[in-house]
Amino acid sequence: KKIAILASGNGSNFEVIRQKIVDGELQAEIVLVFSDQPSAFVLERAKQHQLPYATFSPKEFASKAAYEQRLLELLVECEVDMLILAGYLRILGSDVIQAFPNKIINIHPSLLPEYPGLRSIERAYQDGQQVTGVTIHYVDEGLDTGPIIRQASLTIDPSESLAQLEERVHQLEHQLYPEALQQLLNKELN
């Protein structure tokens, strides 16, 4: 399967997915790394690994629809089968979603439907939750609302700092995302 990674920031999830592919544990080919943030570190990672990447920002376009149209063209040009969102901090428009039915996956650092949107780990921590986790889900037109594929939870230790919790949630993400993707890819191959 040809996959595109969409990311707005650091790209640590992209990095683990890439590594699993290199290790032969994930049967996929990264045909595009796209960022809506031209200065995102994920692009440096893509360059270092000599993977195809592209970036443009909605600010460069007259409308969100025009931005999405260009993105869609790019995805079609690259013959993408599946879109993997890894810290892509925008809501995808309906044209892109309809072009890839059941082929767009996102990761979110909470047990959805709890804590959708930004700063999910921080909000769960500040609310004094005892449990949080990670969700892998299909993307629809809402904010972190599509059908859930997999979840994993962890217990919040009341004595840990927010930074420690964030680190543990990210580690859980790095474990769960490649596993969930492998499961999905296997299902499609059978």
Ligand code: GRF
């Ligand atoms: C992750 O916590 C992901 O769940 C959220 O954004 C973060 C991206 O991290 N949507 P990275 O860019 O993969 O390091």
